[in-house]
Amino acid sequence: xxxxxxxxxxxxxxxxxxxxxxxxxxxxxxxxxxxxxxxxxxxxxxxxxxxxxxxxxxxxxxxxxxxxxxxxxxxxxxxxxxxxxxxxxxxxxxxxxxxxxxxxxxxxxxxxxxxxxxxxxxxxxxxxxxxxxxxxxxxxxxxxxxxxxxxxxxxxxxxxxxxxxxxxxxxxxxxxxxxxxxxxxxxxxxxxxxxxxxxxxxxxxxxxxxxxxxxxxxxxxxxxxxxxxxxxxxxxxxxxxxxxxxxxxxxxxxxxxxxxxx
Numbered sequence: 001x002x003x004x005x006x007x008x009x010x011x012x013x014x015x016x017x018x019x020x021x022x023x024x025x026x027x028x029x030x031x032x033x034x035x036x037x038x039x040x041x042x043x044x045x046x047x048x049x050x051x052x053x054x055x056x057x058x059x060x061x062x063x064x065x066x067x068x069x070x071x072x073x074x075x076x077x078x079x080x081x082x083x084x085x086x087x088x089x090x091x092x093x094x095x096x097x098x099x100x101x102x103x104x105x106x107x108x109x110x111x112x113x114x115x116x117x118x119x120x121x122x123x124x125x126x127x128x129x130x131x132x133x134x135x136x137x138x139x140x141x142x143x144x145x146x147x148x149x150x151x152x153x154x155x156x157x158x159x160x161x162x163x164x165x166x167x168x169x170x171x172x173x174x175x176x177x178x179x180x181x182x183x184x185x186x187x188x189x190x191x192x193x194x195x196x197x198x199x200x201x202x203x204x205x206x207x208x209x210x211x212x213x214x215x216x217x218x219x220x221x222x223x224x225x226x227x228x229x230x231x232x233x234x235x236x237x238x239x240x241x242x243x244x245x246x247x248x249x250x251x252x253x254x255x256x257x258x259x260x261x262x
Contacts, residue, residue: 071131071132071133071200071201071202072131072132072133073132073133073134073135073255074127074129074132074133074134074233074255075125075127076088076123076125076127076134076233076254076255077254077255077256078106078254078255078256079104079252079253079254079256080101080104080105080106080251080252080253080254081104082101083101083102084101085099085101085106085121087124088123088124088125089121089122089123089124090121090122090123090124091120091121092118092119092120092121092122093119093120094111094117094118094119094238095111095114095117096111096112096113096114096117097109097110097111097117097118097119097237097238098119099119099120099121104252105139105140105250105251105252106121106235106250106251106252107248107249107250107251108120108121108150108235108236108237108248108249108250108251109237109246109248109249110142110148110149110237110238110239110243110246110247110248111238111239111246112242112243112244112245112246113242114242115239115240115241115242116238116239116240117238117239118149118236118237118238118239119236119237119238120234120235120236120237120238121234121235121236122155122232122233122234122235123232123233123234125232126157126229126230126231126232127230127231127232127233128230128231129154129199129201129206129231130201130202130225131201131202132200132201133198133199133200133201134154134198134199134200134233134254134255135196135197135198135209135214135254135255136152136196136197136198136235136251136252136253136254136255137195137196137214137251137252137253137254137257138150138194138195138196138197138249138250138251138252139195139250139252140247140248140249140250141166141189141191141247141249142166142237142246142247142248142249143243143245143246143247144166144168144169144189144191145168145169146168146239146243146244146245146246146247147167147168147239147240147241147243148167148237148238148239148243148246148247149165149166149167149236149237149238149239149240150165150166150167150236150237150249151163151164151165151234151235151236151237152164152165152197152199152234152235153233153234153235153236154199154206154227154231154232154233154234155231155232155233155234156227156229156230156231156232157232159176159179160176160177160178160227161175161176161227161231161234162174162175162199162206162208162223162227162231163175163176163181164197164199164208164220166189166194169188169189170186170187170188170189171185171186171187171188171189171190171194171210171220172185172186173185173208173220173221173223174223175206175223175224175226175227176227177226177227182223184220184221184222184223185208185220185221187220192212193210193211193212193218194210194212195211195212195213195214196210196211196212196213196214196217197209197210198210198211198217201225204224204225205222205223205224205225206222206223206224206225207219207220207221207222208220208221208222214253214257233254235249235251237249
């Protein structure tokens, strides 16, 4: 009887904090069940195995390729095929810049003169990002030896936003609230390791992640989820100074493919 009671107690403990484990990814992002407990460094929150900030091996921004939560994507997706921009986007090409669709990619080309001008697309719809993620592939980057800028933003109708950015060969992640921008991560940009970008909101924070293949992700850092409201998806390339050879930004596979999930 004692052994039976002990067994039931153990079973109950597993059921309270259990998640299905996918060994390759530490169980992260898979639905909670009574099968196996989350592995070390993870916690079972809202029926999803997630990084546990109370564990020493789950510190954002420490340079490790840490597990990150496999959250659902928003309803917006685009593989940029065809010869025109999908109506779920609004195009905004400042004088001298261009927004083009062709060869299965979106191409945003900055101008070589006249500073502070961008080629961009933004989503028609704004989204509640809590518990959601957005990822995209960048097959070709603007000229990384110049002041040309490539940005992926979650943006309010004003300037408040979460941002992933490349300029002058530096990969950045941060946020902007009330006109004050805070960059929490700045590292050397790699066209291989940083081919895929992702942002996700969970547990009151927004995380910026990068990947070489859209499956294995490395967390750059996180910021408080202080920009509150329905957020637009904004992708742009441009300059804030005269740049003789800015290059162009190619965008593909927004929320298309595996993304974070294997």
